[in-house]
Each structure stands twice: as structure tokens, then as C-alpha cells.
Amino acid sequence: MAEAPIQRAILDAFQAMGVLAFRINSGKVKTRGGWYQGAPAGFPDVVVVVPPSGRLLGIEVKDGKGEERESQIRMRADLTRNGAVVVTVRSVEEALRAYLDVREVV
Helix, strand or coil, X not given: CCHHHHHHHHHHHHHHHCCCEXXXXXXXXXXXXXXXXXXXXXXXXXXXXXXXXXXXXXXXXXXXXXXXXXXXXXXXXXXXXXXXXXXXXXXXXXXXXXXXXXXXXX
């Protein structure tokens, strides 16, 4: 399965649980008026706010063959250094397991 359907399924699962989760677009996109700059390159695909602490869980979604790019590795290090948790997943089940793991630690 490609990354986009996995991301959508992850967001749907968090929404069904009542958990605050967002898809984050990163990098530059050409528009009619020039360029739109999203989040910095390498920012995780999905961001979850983990209650009750409000801790940030970044979820990088990969398909069966996908590997992290250098920008994603650097961003993971930056976010982790600042208290966030960042994981790479290939399924909804892995994303939900990561969420439960972070929630239990808090």
C-alpha cells in the first residue's frame, strides 16, 4: 500500500478515538502566485497531541519499501532533543501502538 492511504487510515483511526492528530505538509510547493513553504523538510507526516500531557508524537509514514531521507533523520533528532517522540510506521497498528506507548510513559 502507498503512503497516502496509510496516512489517511492513521488519521481516521485517531479521529475515531477522539485524539487530536493532523497531517502536516512539508517542503515547498509551486503555486500560481509563486511558492508555498510548508513545514521544514523532514517534518513527520502526522502529528499527534498525546493527552493528558500534550506531548508531541511525530509519525513518519512509509510504505513497505520506503526509507527515511537524511532530512527526516535530522528532523527526528531535532524534535527528539526538544522532547517530542518521533516514530516511523508502516501501518495503522504500528501508529496506534506508538501512541499508546507514549501515553503510558506520561
